[in-house]
Amino acid sequence: MNSGKITxxxxxxxxxxxxxxxxxxxxxxxxxxxxxxxxILAKASELGYQRNSLASNLRTNKTYTxxxxxxxxxxxFFSNVISGIEETAYEKGYSVIICxxxxxxxxxxxxxxxxxxxxxxxxxxxxxxQTESLDHLRPYLxxxxxxxxxxxxxYFEGCTSISINDYKxxxxxxxxxxxNGCKRIVHFAGPQLVDLYKNxxxxxxxxxxxxxxxxxxxxxxxxxxxxxxxIASTKRALELGNIDxxxxxxxxxxxxxxxxxxMEGINIPNDIAVVGFNNxxxxxxxxxxxxxxxxxxxxxxxxxxxxxxxxxxxxxxVKDSQVLDIDLIIRASSLKF
Amino acid sequence: MNSGKITxxxxxxxxxxxxxxxxxxxxxxxxxxxxxxxxILAKASELGYQRNSLASNLRTNKTYTxxxxxxxxxxxFFSNVISGIEETAYEKGYSVIICxxxxxxxxxxxxxxxxxxxxxxxxxxxxxxQTESLDHLRPYLxxxxxxxxxxxxxYFEGCTSISINDYKxxxxxxxxxxxNGCKRIVHFAGPQLVDLYKNxxxxxxxxxxxxxxxxxxxxxxxxxxxxxxxIASTKRALELGNIDxxxxxxxxxxxxxxxxxxMEGINIPNDIAVVGFNNxxxxxxxxxxxxxxxxxxxxxxxxxxxxxxxxxxxxxxVKDSQVLDIDLIIRASSLKF
DNA sequence: TTGTACGCGTTATCAA
DNA sequence: TTGATAACGCGTACAA
Numbered sequence: 001m002n003s004g005k006i007t008x009x010x011x012x013x014x015x016x017x018x019x020x021x022x023x024x025x026x027x028x029x030x031x032x033x034x035x036x037x038x039x040i041l042a043k044a045s046e047l048g049y050q051r052n053s054l055a056s057n058l059r060t061n062k063t064y065t066x067x068x069x070x071x072x073x074x075x076x077f078f079s080n081v082i083s084g085i086e087e088t089a090y091e092k093g094y095s096v097i098i099c100x101x102x103x104x105x106x107x108x109x110x111x112x113x114x115x116x117x118x119x120x121x122x123x124x125x126x127x128x129x130q131t132e133s134l135d136h137l138r139p140y141l142x143x144x145x146x147x148x149x150x151x152x153x154x155y156f157e158g159c160t161s162i163s164i165n166d167y168k169x170x171x172x173x174x175x176x177x178x179x180n181g182c183k184r185i186v187h188f189a190g191p192q193l194v195d196l197y198k199n200x201x202x203x204x205x206x207x208x209x210x211x212x213x214x215x216x217x218x219x220x221x222x223x224x225x226x227x228x229x230x231i232a233s234t235k236r237a238l239e240l241g242n243i244d245x246x247x248x249x250x251x252x253x254x255x256x257x258x259x260x261x262x263m264e265g266i267n268i269p270n271d272i273a274v275v276g277f278n279n280x281x282x283x284x285x286x287x288x289x290x291x292x293x294x295x296x297x298x299x300x301x302x303x304x305x306x307x308x309x310x311x312x313x314x315x316x317x318v319k320d321s322q323v324l325d326i327d328l329i330i331r332a333s334s335l336k337f
Numbered sequence: 338m339n340s341g342k343i344t345x346x347x348x349x350x351x352x353x354x355x356x357x358x359x360x361x362x363x364x365x366x367x368x369x370x371x372x373x374x375x376x377i378l379a380k381a382s383e384l385g386y387q388r389n390s391l392a393s394n395l396r397t398n399k400t401y402t403x404x405x406x407x408x409x410x411x412x413x414f415f416s417n418v419i420s421g422i423e424e425t426a427y428e429k430g431y432s433v434i435i436c437x438x439x440x441x442x443x444x445x446x447x448x449x450x451x452x453x454x455x456x457x458x459x460x461x462x463x464x465x466x467q468t469e470s471l472d473h474l475r476p477y478l479x480x481x482x483x484x485x486x487x488x489x490x491x492y493f494e495g496c497t498s499i500s501i502n503d504y505k506x507x508x509x510x511x512x513x514x515x516x517n518g519c520k521r522i523v524h525f526a527g528p529q530l531v532d533l534y535k536n537x538x539x540x541x542x543x544x545x546x547x548x549x550x551x552x553x554x555x556x557x558x559x560x561x562x563x564x565x566x567x568i569a570s571t572k573r574a575l576e577l578g579n580i581d582x583x584x585x586x587x588x589x590x591x592x593x594x595x596x597x598x599x600m601e602g603i604n605i606p607n608d609i610a611v612v613g614f615n616n617x618x619x620x621x622x623x624x625x626x627x628x629x630x631x632x633x634x635x636x637x638x639x640x641x642x643x644x645x646x647x648x649x650x651x652x653x654x655v656k657d658s659q660v661l662d663i664d665l666i667i668r669a670s671s672l673k674f
Numbered sequence: 675t676t677g678t679a680c681g682c683g684t685t686a687t688c689a690a
Numbered sequence: 691t692t693g694a695t696a697a698c699g700c701g702t703a704c705a706a
Contacts, residue, residue, distance in 0.1 A: 020702075031676085060701070073419055117388045119389065357685075396683080
């Protein structure tokens with residue numbers, strides 16, 4: 001009982017051994033005889049001793065904790081990334097503090113201050129959509145902290161990033177539609193202030209160019225890519241006439257498209273083929289099942305966590321940013337007969 | 338630059354003011370004159386001072402951190418709960434440490450030790466499927482920590498729980514099938530060592546009884562409720578003959594059922610109606626769309642977080658456990674003509 | 675192998 | 691209103 005207030009000094013007194021020896025024993029130092037080590041460990045568990053990491057961390061200036069800043073936890077993609085992060089962190093003996101920016105720069109700044117004051121050993125961050133300048137990260141870096149960007153890569157003072165090759169994925173997706181006979185492909189683009197969506201658009205454009213398909217600016221419809229946006233964009237696309245393919249920057253909007261096309265009695269894929277991006281669980285369930293890009297979310301989290309921890313533990317080795325490849329998952333929505 | 342190593346002593350020296358006064362100023366204590374307060378704050382930001390919470394926490398024995406133990410982050414339900422937890426915690430000035438047990442008791446024990454040693458102010462936990470005894474929580478409680486159980490309620494030493502009325506929800510779901518003409522309803526039950534699944538089964542049983550439908554033990558098929566389990570269970574159900582309804586303890590298995598029934602050319606809902614549990618995003622997309630139980634996951638997280646923090650901040654007030662109500666979302670899979 | 679002595683950065687207590 | 695001092699619990703040079 002009352003096991004929480006036991007300190008090394010209590011063990012020290014109970015055994016008439018100096019607290020420094022107790023400390024060494026608990027840290028399994030070789031500079032303590034096996035015999036006293038055993039006595040100490042026995043007493044520790046008898047008293048229900050639990051180390052106070054606060055004191056230990058203060059003393060050693062090391063917390064075995066990493067901070068994760070995520071735009072929004074409830075998005076499937078991010079929660080899978082975090083799941084991966086947590087897994088690797090756990091294996092390496094690190095705890096994970098999670099904070100959501102909700103795409104707000106102000107929150108992101110507060111979060112950085114909190115993580116700093118808690119002296120986390122490193123930070124994994126996917127910056128908010130509002131974040132342009134990265135000045136608020138500087139104090140933490142100057143302090144000697146390590147930062148790795150995930151999902152949304154940034155170039156910043158020797159920090160590394162881990163992300164997905166959006167351009168290439170997008171190129172592949174568009175190419176796939178072309179090879180399945182599409183000539184007039186509408187692109188549902190995301191907010192162009194986000195690099196990731198810019199890259200997806202560029203991949204689309206370059207694929208068209210490679211196959212000598214003439215570019216028509218009206219075929220690019222920008223939105224925030226919600227399901228409702230997908231429906232609205234589809235309506236606009238149908239008004240353009242002669243559309244035979246839709247490539248959406250995410251699955252959510254693509255699902256909207258499929259729903260609307262079905263309602264209009266348009267055959268997918270023969271009249272209009274559809275390709276999405278993300279490989280949401282839904283994409284395999286909807287009918288017709290949705291061709292899409294699979295992102296290695298879980299693995300991305302594992303790798304990010306791995307990169308960060310190896311940077312924390314071996315500062316000398318400068319690592320390179322990583323760009324993960326992506327798979328095109330071909331399903332019914334794009335295979336014309 | 339080098340802004341990380343600034344302590345209150347540096348400010349103290351630079352201004353020739355004692356560090357205790359600096360500390361008071363930084364904590365906005367009323368016992369410092371406005372004038373010196375201003376000077377101190379100015380100097381602090383000039384030097385790029387960042388408080389060291391480790392030291393502060395050690396001294397005050399308070400961390401403004403709560404630990405969350407979750408069986409599996411990548412499940413939609415849990416990530417939404419955590420999203421809610423994080424939201425309320427952030428509002429109240431608490432950070433959140435997240436740990437996954439992956440349904441392993443061994444991991445859960447380690448996690449408890451870590452959270453304890455980090456002196457988190459409170460813990461929100463959904464115990465693993467392997468967890469029967471709660472002895473590993475005792476040291477933390479004795480220490481004076483607060484624990485709130487979420488999703489999977491437990492009775493334990495004055496701790497409170499927040500959960501969902503699984504029994505009632507299950508009763509409702511089964512009743513709905515009966516009222517739609519089902520006479521022989523198969524129940525996909527989850528692992529019966531988990532209370533939650535026990536309650537769901539009981540709700541099913543009691544609904545049958547209320548409507549004088551004779552009980553047939555072979556109609557209850559237990560599994561871990563993966564999609565593959567759902568398919569396997571459906572095969573077994575079909576062998577039983579004369580089935581006209583399936584009530585599954587989660588959507589995942591229900592989706593498996595729908596897929597298999599469609600493959601067999603069985604009409605849903607006219608031949609066999611299907612009801613799930615969880616209101617996964619998929620449930621509204623699959624065809625036919627799935628009737629299911631909606632759980633207020635995000636709100637549950639907010640409330641859990643709220644309960645815990647108010648317990649932390651006002652130990653005297655003993656709160657009651659909460660049971661949240663649930664909605665039956667009626668869709669195409671259960672409406673017979 | 676063990677003990678001595680001190681410091682990590684902050685805050686609480688007491689005195690001025 | 692401010693200053694001096696000790697204490698939170700642990701880890702580590704250094705000495706023995």
